[in-house]
Amino acid sequence: MIPEGKTFDRKSARYDIGRLADILIAFANADGGTVALGIKNREYEGISLLSEQKKNDIEQIGTQRIIPSIDVAIDKKKIVNQKGKNDEIWLLSVNPADGKIYTNSRDEVYLRIGDETHKVTFEERKNLEYDKGIRVFESQAVSDAFLEDLDSDTLNQYKELYGFTGDNIWDLLFPKGLAKRVRDSNGSFSYQLSVAGVLLLAKTPTAFIPGARIRFIRYEGREAKLGTDMNVVKQVLIEGPLPKVIDRASKEVESQLRTFSSLDLKTGKFTNVPEYPKGAWLEGIVNAVTHRSYNYTGDDIRIVMFDDRLEIHSPGSLPAVVTTANIRHTHYSRNPYIARALTDFGWVREFGEGVDRIYKDMSEFFLDEPVYDVDANSVNLTLKNNIVMRSFRKNNDLESRIGSDWDSLNFIEQAAIGMAYEQGNIKTKDVLKQVENYSATSVRKALKHLTEMGILERIASAPTSPNQYYKLIK
Known part of the structure; x- marks a missing residue:
């Protein structure tokens, strides 16, 4: 049985119709969703126990209980209920709202949010109203984009995801929000690709939506320099349909990351570790692609890599009810059709899980928590690598300074x-803190042995100075 979540809920047939309307309102104001009616305690209760009046009320719920009226699709599935009798469950579905906020009769x-129906506060409602204006952009028709502009590989992959074998591709794109139906003055209609459809499937989305790309920049060092000191190692513009953009960006980042040797202070052995957990930085990229404000056409997503950190810049502030305080567990899709498609393509994690996973992955690697810097125009995510671990990333440098003696050194000496x-x-006490189960002696x-080898230099004002310390000999 499908678990309850961001876009799915289960309720008994006897569930209060007003509260049922509130769930559908919550779905419509977020990413859309479905309520399976007639399931109680994870068993098929069925609908037949309801009166005809109650069934009719449910069928009219979109016009009688929700403001403004909304189309609630009802799919009646035949089942055998828990009493062994033929029955039905009703699947009530709504699409995400475009530029509207739905309310109940009490306004x-x-x-x-997650698997909960959250009553919006006054302040959250103001933010939601503002963000709905941005959300409309995803659903706008792109009049000068045609089916010939679509990327055939991505389109074929999209067809395979849904097992689509029909001749009319609009039959696939329109229900998924990737196309708009446009009616002319004569009453006939035609289809046009939407912004979401162009971003997801077009060969060159930037021809229609400037800024719909990723800029990858790798700097040598910890800061960006200009002029004769410019330290850009690599700069790449990544364009194309969003699934391919994510894939290419992932490969660019991975090509610049190194696998380093880190000293395991528990075992005294070196192990190979990546600079950052892939789940963290890839999730950061996917989130930027999925949730950025594409109506900010003068800005693009930027992935900037320094020696000590990775920064991901996304145009547009945090969406609606999401804040830096609740970002780990609160989700609202600014671009629900894009989010759903990228979920089906396998890039987006289960709704609401992604940001929390970034925190967990960084923690498991003993790295600092991710830092979100948010203003009115952008969201900037910074992932910092481990400074102590980085000392062992410079293996070539250490080897050139110490030579073949490195392998002959013991665990404490290598750590020092x-x-x-x-x-x-x-200082002696610094090393002692890092090497557990070893004595001060x-x-x-x-440290004395390393000094005798000419690797470390002892700095002290007197033979027994309490402030003595050691440093590498240059």
Whole structure:
């Protein structure tokens, strides 16, 4: 049985019709969704126990209980109920609203967040009203884009996702929000690709929506420099249908990441670790592509890599009810049709899970929490790599300075060199904190040995100075 979540709920046939309307309102104000009516305690209760009047009320729920009226599609599925009798469950579905906010008769607004129906506060409602204006952009028709402009590989993949084998591609694109139906003055209609359809499927979306691309920049060092000191190592513009853009951006980032040796202080052995957990940085890219404000046509998504951090810039502020305080567990799609399609393509995680996964993945790698810097025009995500770990990323440098002696050094000696390389200088107590289960005598002996080898230099005003420290000899 499908679990309840962002776009699905289950309710008993006897569920209060007013509260049922609130759930449909919440779905419509978010990403759309379906309520399976006639399921109680995960068992088929069925609909037949309801009176004809109650069934009629449910069928009229979109016009009688929701303001403004909304089209509620009802799919009646035949089942055998828990008593062994033929029955039905009703699947009530609504699409995401374009530029509207739906309320109940008490002028209350609801929004679906995770698997909960959330009553919107006054402040959240103001933000939602503002964001609905941005959401409309995704559904606008692009009059000068034609089927010939679509990328055949991506379109074929999209067809396969839904098992579509028909001759009229509009039959697939229109219900998914990737096309608009346009009626002329004579009453006949034709179809046009929507902004979402162009972004997802066109060969060159930037021909119609400027800024719909990713700019990848790799700098050498920890800051961007200009002029004769310019330190750009690589700069790439990534354009195309969104599924291909994400794939190419992922490959660009991965090509610049290194697998490094990190000293495991528990085992005393070096292990290979990636610079950042892939789940974290890839989720950051996918979120930017999925939720950016595409009506900000003068800006693009930027992935900027420095030695000590990875930054992902997304045009447009956080959507609606999402804030930096609740971003881990609150979800609202600014572009619901894009979000759903990228979910089906396999790029977007289960709704609401992605940002929380970034935090968890960074934590599991013992890295700093992700940093979100938000203003009125952009969301900027910064992932920092581990400074101590980075001392061992410079293996070539360490090897050139220490040579073949490195492999002959013991665990404490290797740890001390790594710390001195990154921190500049170290004290006995610093090393002792890092190497568990070793005595102060062993640490002092290791530091003395490194000094005798000419690797470390001891700095002290007196032989027994309490402020003595060690540093690498240049």
